[in-house]
Amino acid sequence: MSFVSLGGDGSTRPTFFELVAAERMLPSLKAATIYSLSVFAQRRPFLHKLLDREDEVFAAISWALDRSSLATGSGTFAESLYGMRRAALRGSSSSTTRPTLSRTQQHATLLLLVAVPYIKAKLDRLYNQYRRQSEGPLGLTLRMQQQPEQQVPEGRSALAAGGRRLLLSIFLRVYPWAHAAQEGLRFAYQLLYLLDSTPYYSPLLHLLGQQVVRVSGQELVEAERQKQRQRRQQLQGIRQSSGPLIRWVKKAWTRSSFLFADHTRNALILSVFAFKLLEWWYTSAEEKLASNKALPPPPPPRAPLPVPGGCALPEDPSICPICRQKRTNPAMVVVSGYAFCYPCIFRYVSQHARCPVTHFPAGEEHIRRLYQSA
Template sequence: MSFVSLGDGSTRPTFFELVAAERLLPSLKSAVLYSLRVFVQQRPSLYALLRRGDEAFALVNLLLDRSSLYNSSATFAETLYGLRRVQQDTPGQSSSKPADLSRASQRRTLILQVALPYLFCKCNALFSHHRPQIEAPLGLTARRSLPADTPPPQGGSSSRAAASLAWLRRQALRLFLFGYPWLHAAWEGLRFGFQLLYLLDSSAFYSPELWLLGQSVVRVSGTELMEGERRKGQARQKQLQRTPSKPALLQLLQRGWLRATWAVADHTRNALILSVFGFKLLEWWYNSAEGRIAGQQKKPPPPPPNPPLPVVDGIDLPSDPGICGLCQRPRTNPAMLSISGYLFCYPCLHAHLVEHSHCPVTHISATQDDVWRLYKGE
């Protein structure tokens, strides 16, 4: 099962084919994590597996890409779109007969394809975890909220070593939180530049990873597909025809194991891509169903609660709602006390709270944080 287009004789894949192949793994990761969540709900004792979801998907990605690279010189996502990788020694357009990937190139590709997304995922998680702790409520700089940049104290050797290690960790965290957004922006800008050059037919490299590896992606022809299937069948037949000096029962079990392994390898790719489509279908179905249910069961908002009652010792409220109860004059620069809902002039209310620290009408304790300034719209 692959999304192969054999109508065009060009070996250069289109920009949209490469984008679709690039976005397949994130969709597959969502499907894998969703399956893990459903499985953990039935087996709560395996919650640690969900906490290691990134590592689990990296392992799945490693197995899929390893099999695809060694069999067809392409990643798992690229094989689904009828693409493969070739070695490009010099920048520019690929030659008429590009060189296939060597075993060393396949290993380098596998390491980069698995390690780079995993590292970026972990860096994003670390940055998202520490960002609320370093950002001030008003959007001030991160340095103001970070732990004090103090050198390790002098003391015993063990305490000094522990303090030095903690100080180094703070410095490393400070450096990471400062530099990671710039690094991420630079990497995304570099990727955009490579994709733009590829879209304009000015480069054979779709991404920086391909440029680092010296590889380009080409479209697989129908002849190459049939030749690959023929070679795979011949290799399997040779493996089955081997007759080692083993009992007949062991040979039968070995052949059965080989056939079962090949069947799993042949159908795992189809099962995974179908799981992606199934996940997207379920996601759309539940989102639309939740929207319909929310629209049908929408109820009017509850009435507001009754305001607190005035106390005997509180000030008398004027009959005119436009008069301030503190200065007994027309209210200017209005402000509301949120704990009671009464309006006063802002200077009058501020002075009263500084002196008494309670609402003038209900005597409920209040501070300056409970004052809401009101502005008239134009």
């Protein structure tokens, strides 16, 4: 199953958007896998152990999928879905030879495909964990200094603890810059690929000396023939084994493995689409429930009443209670909510430290200027 209709001789390189779509396939599959595990873990508590090791679980899944795709089609699982494969570059970037990957190249590709995202996920998790605990770049060191009651280790343990704190501090300082540099380099390669200035879509492809090319219809037919030929040879080898029961068990197991290999890819694709559909469904349902449960804002509190001996409120609300003139440059005392002229209320509060109407205690910091829109 492929998302792209294939044809031609495979000489046209993939578009930028096809490579982006293939690149985003595994993150979507990882999100679907984690979501499925979290749903099943609600009824099967032992699955929480897998959720605690989600990076390792998905690294194993990615290794199995990419290993099979690289062995059969010289491309990753996501690339094969979009009708692409990897080819080793020989000589200059303008070379037209596009040989398939050797066994050594497949192993190196698989190692980087699995190890780099796994290490990146672990570093992100470590950074986010200690960044929340710290209040600044040296938050860990400062926190240790603010706990004098904690027992201070001595000797080698003190040196080890100090070394760990120093390494964590350096990591918290350096990692954001390293992440930004990595993303910037990745963006530069994508931009150059979009401008047709390089055959490499990413720095990893450049490091491996590989480029992503389209799979022609002829290559697909030849790969299918070779796969069927290998399967027939495998079944013929089983027929020559001794014992009818052993032959029947081996044949059933082999045919089951063929069936599983043929339909696993389609099942994974459907699971990604199902996850996206469920995500959209539950998101829209939660938004509807949230909108239905929205309560009207509460009414404002009642204004405090003037006290005897305070400034009386004029009948015209635009008149300042202090100077009895049309209010200009209005300002409000936040402890009571009444508005005055800014010079009037500033002088009064500075002298009496209270609201002139309610006599609530107030300072200069409780005066707020009011601005009226035209």
